[in-house]
Amino acid sequence: MNHMYFTEEHHLFRESLKEFLQKEVVPHINKWEETGTVERFIWKKFGEMGFLGLVYPEAYGGMGLDTFYTVILLEELQKINSGGFAANIWAHTYLAMTHVNAEGSHDIKEKYLAPSITGDKIGCLCITEPFGGSDVASxxxxxxxxxxxxxxxGSKTFITNGIYSDYLVVAAKTHPELGNKGISIFIMDRDVPGISATKLDKLGWRASDTAEIAFDNVKIPAENLMGEEGKGFPYIMxxxxxxxxxxxVNAHARAEYALEYAKQYMSERKAFGQTIDKFQALRHxxxxxxxxxxxCKTFNYTVAHRLNQGEYVVKxxxxxxxxxxxxADExxxxxxxxxxxxxxxxxYPMxxxxxxxxxxxxxxxxSEILREIIAKMTLDNKDYKPAT
Structure with a gap:
């Protein structure tokens, strides 16, 4: 299956990334899990290696590579067993930076995207609200x-990189009376007066700085609007x-990691005179x-391939x-x-x-929201369209 999507260059990249993660990240994981703080030096190291700019334009310091380099990055981040650290990296690189690249003006990209690629600035995406959850339009x-x-x-919650990021990409209603047609996207620096953040205590993702963020009369220049006013909802979707x-992809990768670890353990653990990988109940x-x-892995690769071809693969x-x-949970x-x-x-890692x-x-x-979205597309024939 791998040869269908991954070239020799992809495989070399994977090996280089694995070596980097084992040398530069893994020795610090337990400390970051305990403190809930990922130290800034690692962002710079990721930037120096080009890992934060894989898919972004060369004009801003990126590498302009295909989607499967992203797949490799995501998979290998899951296999060092810190969902929180992995989330910090991909939330910056593929949530905040995606909006900056897609909707930001040239000046905004120069100010935010370029230093995001080098690891000099960290971003967070602020959409979810305390009273809204998955209901973005509300x-x-x-x-x-x-x-x-x-x-x-207003306020946002469950924001990854919400404490230590340098800038925020924020969805807000410019015309509340228009519902989801009144949402716009803005960018702002962390140190703008009126922004405050409170760290949240979580079951998992302990290395990640997840926060609730409040905006109290935060004043930003009009040029900090990204894209068109009122187009925020289709941008988000x-x-x-x-x-x-x-x-x-994260899910299939951590499941694969769990299975690899369990396989090794079962081949060494003995009970009743034999290794436990010989017991039929466990084998089956x-x-x-x-x-x-x-x-799941095979399907995800297929979707990644279609996304790489420019298809709108929301379903x-x-x-x-x-x-x-x-x-993955099971x-x-x-x-x-x-x-x-x-x-x-x-x-032990489990x-x-x-x-x-x-x-x-x-x-x-x-999952409940996702089932309803799929039902709308398959039962109600709703056709979601990309933003224009």
Whole structure:
């Protein structure tokens, strides 16, 4: 299957990335998990290696590479067993930076995208609100035009990189009376007066600085509007396809990691005079789990290929996230069981992996919301369109 999508250059990139992660990231993971703070030096190292600009234009320091370099980055980040660290990297690179690249003016890209690629600036994307959750259209944050400025008021929550980021990409309603047709996208520096953030305490993703952010009469220049006023909702929906595929790829990768670890453990752990990988009940359960993972992985690669060809894959990406995240939770739960009591111990990887994985069916649109989106497309024949 790999030869269908991955070239020799892709494989060389994967090996280089693995070596980098083992040398530069893995030695610090436990500390970052304990402190909830990823140190700034690692962002610069990622930037120096080009990992933050894989898909972005060379004009701003990117590499202009295809989607499968992103797939490789996502997969290998999952296999160092820190969902929080992985989230910090991909939320910056594929949530915040995606909007900057797609909707930002040349000046905005010079100011924010270029230093994001080098690791000198970290971004966060602020869409979800305390009272809205997956219901993006119901957001209450407002942006009122005041001469050549906008005044932002409201709050956002569950924001990855919400504490330590240098800039924020924020969705707000410029015309609340228009519902989802009144949403616009803005960019602002962290140090603008009126922005405050509170760190959230989470079940998993412990290395990630997830925050609730408040905007109290935040005044920003009108040129900080990205794209057209009132087009924020279709911009968000368009990029959700990428976010959901990312979470699908993340899911199959962490499931694969769990299975690889369980396989090794089962080949060494003995009970009743033989290694436990010889017991039929465990062998057959492992076979089922490996099959489920492989089916999701194969589908996700197909969707990534179509996205790389420029197709609008919102339906398929939604399916990817829905099935892959549920699969990963089940695989990791069962792999923890394969380890018995050791699976429950923090010195083994499964406990953290189980906690981190549980966010999959929640973040980026809950599974319940995704099922309704798929129902609208398949039962009601709703045809979502890309932003124009």
């Amino acid at each position: 957001m209450r944050t407002t942006a009122v035009k005041d001469g050549d400025h906008y005044i932002i008021n 368009q990029h959700f396809a990428l976010e959901r595929l990312i979470m699908g 359960k492992f076979s089922d789990l490996y099959t489920d993972m492989t089916i 398929e990406a939604t399916m990817s996230k829905l099935k892959s995240t549920a699969m 695989v990791i739960y069962q792999c923890l069981q394969f380890l018995g009591g050791y699976g429950y111990m923090e010195e 406990a953290r992996l189980l906690r981190d994985s549980r966010l999959g069916p929640i973040g980026g649109g809950t």
